[in-house]
Amino acid sequence: MQIKTFWTILLKIIGLWTLLNCISIIPQFFTTLSFTNGNLNIESLLLIWSMLFSSIFIYLLIIRVFLFKTNWIIEKLKLENNFxxxxxxxxxxxxTVLTIAIIIFGGIILVDSLPSFFSRLFDFFQQKSLLKDYNDTSWLIYYFFKIIIGYLLLTNGKKLTKYIEKES
Structure with a gap:
């Protein structure tokens, strides 16, 4: 394996990790809205929305660079030099390495989100409230989707690898 190939694989793994971590922005946003207790003015709403969209834009930019423009990063940071x-x-x-990394990430995500999901689900059933009245509904949905994403990564690692290699 050449040095450039090693750096390409490592940068794509970092890009995948960033992609999976950026999903947590959405429930954090809804949690912030729930803490306003109905006292939300237009300035606060605009500030929250601008922060949300700027965070999503930055994440998408980082993901695009790390997953699809890895050669550009290697050239700019001169990662091939001094070997x-x-x-x-x-x-x-x-x-093969990228497929293994995707499967490992899927397993980590699945194992990480299962306890949190079941903890929130248990809390929801203890409160005996409706889903719309439950305070942590966004986190419950977030962990549910995180479980689904982890499972899909575990089972579809090769397909995702083919897509990433095709796009880059």
Whole structure:
């Protein structure tokens, strides 16, 4: 494996990790709105919306650069320079390493979100309230979707790898 291939794989793994972590912005936004207790004025609403959209824009920009413009990062940061050897001796294809990384991320996400989801679900059933009246509904939905994403990453690692390699 060449040095450039190693850096490409590492940067794409960082991009995938960022993609999966950016999903947490949405329930944080709704939690912020619930803390206003009905005393929301236009200035506060505009500030919250502008912060949300700027955060989403920054995340999407970072994800685009890390997943689809990895060669640009390698060139700008000069990551290939100052290595004494041209190759790293590994007999794995870059797609295989990327597939393994996607499957590991899926497992980590699934294992990370299951306890939180069941904890919030247990709390919801203890309160015996409607879903719309439950304070942490957005977090419950967030962890549910995170479980689904983790499962899909576990089962569709090769398809996602093919898509990433096709787009880059």
């Amino acid at each position: 004494t050897e041209e190759r790293i001796d590994l007999n794995l294809k870059s797609s």
